[in-house]
Amino acid sequence: MTKKxxxxxxxxxxxxxxxxxxxxxxxxxxxxxxDKLSSSEIEELDLFAEKLESxxxxxxxxxxxxxxxxxxxxxxxxxxYSDYTDNENGIIIVHDEWNKAYSSFIxxxxxxxxxxxxxxxxxxxxxxxDSYYGGIYACYELAEEYLENxxxxxxxxDGEPLNNDTDTIDxxxxxxxxxxxWLPVSLLIGLLVGFLIINGIASKNKSVKMQENxxxxxxPGSMVITGSADNFLYNNVERREKPKxxxxx
Amino acid sequence: xSTILEQKCPCCGGAVEFNTGAQRLKxxxxxxxxxxxxMPEDTSNQVEQINWNSQGAQWGAGExxxxxxxxxxxxxxxxxxxxxxxxxTCPYCGNPVVMKGQFSGAxxxxxxxxxxxxxxxxxxxxxKHISTKKFVPKSxxxxxxxxxxxxxxxxxxxxxxxxxxxxxxxxxxxxxxxDENYEYTEISYFDIYRSGNIGFDNIxxxxxxxxxxxxxxxxxxxxxxxxxxxNTAYLAGYLADKYDVTAEExxxxxxxxxxQSIIDSFKETVxxxxxxxxxxxxxxxxxxxxxxxxxxxWLLNTKWNGENFTFAMNGQTGKFVxxxxxxxxxxxxxxxxxxxxxxxxxxxxxxxxxxx
Numbered sequence: 001m002t003k004k005x006x007x008x009x010x011x012x013x014x015x016x017x018x019x020x021x022x023x024x025x026x027x028x029x030x031x032x033x034x035d036k037l038s039s040s041e042i043e044e045l046d047l048f049a050e051k052l053e054s055x056x057x058x059x060x061x062x063x064x065x066x067x068x069x070x071x072x073x074x075x076x077x078x079x080x081y082s083d084y085t086d087n088e089n090g091i092i093i094v095h096d097e098w099n100k101a102y103s104s105f106i107x108x109x110x111x112x113x114x115x116x117x118x119x120x121x122x123x124x125x126x127x128x129x130d131s132y133y134g135g136i137y138a139c140y141e142l143a144e145e146y147l148e149n150x151x152x153x154x155x156x157x158d159g160e161p162l163n164n165d166t167d168t169i170d171x172x173x174x175x176x177x178x179x180x181x182w183l184p185v186s187l188l189i190g191l192l193v194g195f196l197i198i199n200g201i202a203s204k205n206k207s208v209k210m211q212e213n214x215x216x217x218x219x220p221g222s223m224v225i226t227g228s229a230d231n232f233l234y235n236n237v238e239r240r241e242k243p244k245x246x247x248x249x
Numbered sequence: 250x251s252t253i254l255e256q257k258c259p260c261c262g263g264a265v266e267f268n269t270g271a272q273r274l275k276x277x278x279x280x281x282x283x284x285x286x287x288m289p290e291d292t293s294n295q296v297e298q299i300n301w302n303s304q305g306a307q308w309g310a311g312e313x314x315x316x317x318x319x320x321x322x323x324x325x326x327x328x329x330x331x332x333x334x335x336x337x338t339c340p341y342c343g344n345p346v347v348m349k350g351q352f353s354g355a356x357x358x359x360x361x362x363x364x365x366x367x368x369x370x371x372x373x374x375x376x377k378h379i380s381t382k383k384f385v386p387k388s389x390x391x392x393x394x395x396x397x398x399x400x401x402x403x404x405x406x407x408x409x410x411x412x413x414x415x416x417x418x419x420x421x422x423x424x425x426x427x428d429e430n431y432e433y434t435e436i437s438y439f440d441i442y443r444s445g446n447i448g449f450d451n452i453x454x455x456x457x458x459x460x461x462x463x464x465x466x467x468x469x470x471x472x473x474x475x476x477x478x479x480n481t482a483y484l485a486g487y488l489a490d491k492y493d494v495t496a497e498e499x500x501x502x503x504x505x506x507x508x509q510s511i512i513d514s515f516k517e518t519v520x521x522x523x524x525x526x527x528x529x530x531x532x533x534x535x536x537x538x539x540x541x542x543x544x545x546x547w548l549l550n551t552k553w554n555g556e557n558f559t560f561a562m563n564g565q566t567g568k569f570v571x572x573x574x575x576x577x578x579x580x581x582x583x584x585x586x587x588x589x590x591x592x593x594x595x596x597x598x599x600x601x602x603x604x605x
Contacts, residue, residue: 178596178599178600178603182596183592186593186596187589187596189591189595190587190588190589190590190591190592190594191584191585192588193588194584194586194587194589194590195588197587198384198587199580202383202384202575205383205385205572205573205575207467207571207572208463208464208571208572209466209467210462210466211466211467212506212509213510213512214449214503214506214507214509214510215510215514216469216470217449217450217451217470218448218449218450218510219447219448219449219450222411222446222447222448222449223447224445224446224447225444225445225515226444226446227415227444227445228443228444228518229440229441230439230441230442230519231439231442232437232439233438233440234437234438235436237433238434238435238436239432239433240431240432240433240434241430241432242427242429242430
C-alpha cells in the first residue's frame, strides 16, 4: 500500500510540474543567436516578457546577434520581429554583438509607450549592465515601468500619454489570468490521479492471493551468511551545466 | 461398504461434538462434557455392517470410482461421500460421523490444530469483512445470502528443512555533487553475492485438491505450537478430508517458497545501496522431513448474481479472507468526482501562482 501511495504521489508531482512548466513557458521572447545566455536564463527572461505581454498586450522582444547578414540593421529587426510574433503591438531591440551596434523596431500602438528616449534608456540600461542576462532583465524592467506608466495615463519621457481606449491594448482584460486551455488539461490529470487512487482503494476488495515466500516459517536465528562479496563493476558520471550569469565580452 | 466412527455419549448414547469454547467433547443432548483422552480412539466393535440387496439398477463399471458409501451408526442411513471425505454429518439424522479408515494407518495425521473459533465467530467475521470494504455493490449487501458455512479440517503437508543457497544481486549507488559550473551524478554498479543457510519449520502446503490453494495460503499463518497429536475426537462436528495431493506432489510448492525466502532474506543483508535487484539464486535442501496435519478452516459460501463467492477464516486465529465484488459504476463515479476535484485544485493553484 505504501508503494502505491508513493507511486500516486510521484505521478501527481510529475503531472503538476508538467502543467506548471508547460503553462509557464510557451513562446520565445529572447532570441540569442550569439549564444550568450544559458537556457535557464532565456527561460526566465521569456517568462518576464510573457508576463508583460499578458498584462499589457505588448510584445517586447530582445535579440542578440553577431552580424545582420545581407540586410540592414532595421530590416533585420523588423524581420526578426515578424518571425517571432504575430502581435501587432510590440517592440524588438537588437544588439549586434559583432558591429557593437543597436537597432530597434516598434510595431502598432507600442510606439505610444516606447518613445525614442524610452528605447534609448532601455538600451543604456542593457549596455551598462555587466552581464547579458542582467542587461536584458534591466531592459525589461524599464519596459514594464513604461507600459504601466502609459496605461495609468502618465508620461514616458517626452512621449505622449497613452490612449487607453484602444481595443488592441486592454490591460484590464489580459492581466493576471491562466489560459482556459489549461482547464481541460488540469481535469485530465485530475481524472488520471483520481482513477489511480480509487482503483487502489477498490483493489483492497481482493484479499485472496498466494504467499510469496515462507519467511514467516524461518527458524529463529537460523540464518547464517557463509559467503559474501560486493564487487564493483563500473560507474557512469553525468554532468549537467548549472544555470549561471553569462559575462559580457 | 466402508465403516464409520461416531463418538457416543456414555450417558445418553447421543453423538458428541468437539466444543471450541471448552476444547472438550460435549454431548448436545445431555450437555455432558468429556476429555478427548477419555474417548476411545477406535470403537470398531460397535460398528454394525448392514447389507442390503438392491432391486434397482446396478452401478456400472467405473460409476462408483471416487465414491464411498457409509452407513450411519445412529439411524442406519446410507451416506455417500467421495473417497477423500474423512468426517461429515449424516444427512438423515444430522449426527457427526468420522470415516475412520480415512485417518488410520499410514493415512493418520501427525498433528491437528483444534478449532478455537466457532460458527458464530465466522459469521460475525464475514459481516465485518464485508462492511469494511468500499465500493461493494449495494445489492451484494442486501441480496447476498449465506448459502453454506462449514468448519473443515483441511489436510496440509508441513515441510521442515535446512536450506543452503546462494543469490546474486545487481546493486546501484547514486552520488551527486556540484561545483561552480556543473552538477554531477555518478551511478556505480555492483555485483553482489551472498550464500548461507536458513532453517525452515513446518511450511504448510495444501494437501487437498478440493480447496483452492490461494485461499488456503491466504489464511496463513497457523500457530503450530497449539497443535496436538491427532485424535478422531477432534473431528466430531466438523468436515474433514484426507489428503489427495501427496507429499511428493506438494514439495515443488514448498521449494518455491523456500527459494523466494532465501532471495528475500539474503537481500536484507545487502546494505548501503540505493537499488538492489535479484539476478538469480540456487538452493539445496538438507535434513528435510515432512508431517501430515489437519488445519481448521471455516468456509463460507455466498451466492450473488448467480456467482459463488467463497470466504475462508482461519479457525484458530480468526484471519478472514475472501474476494468481494466491486461496483464498477460506483468506482467510475468516485473516480470522476475525485478527478474533477483534483483537476479544479490544480487549475486553482495555477491561478494562484499566476496572480502571485
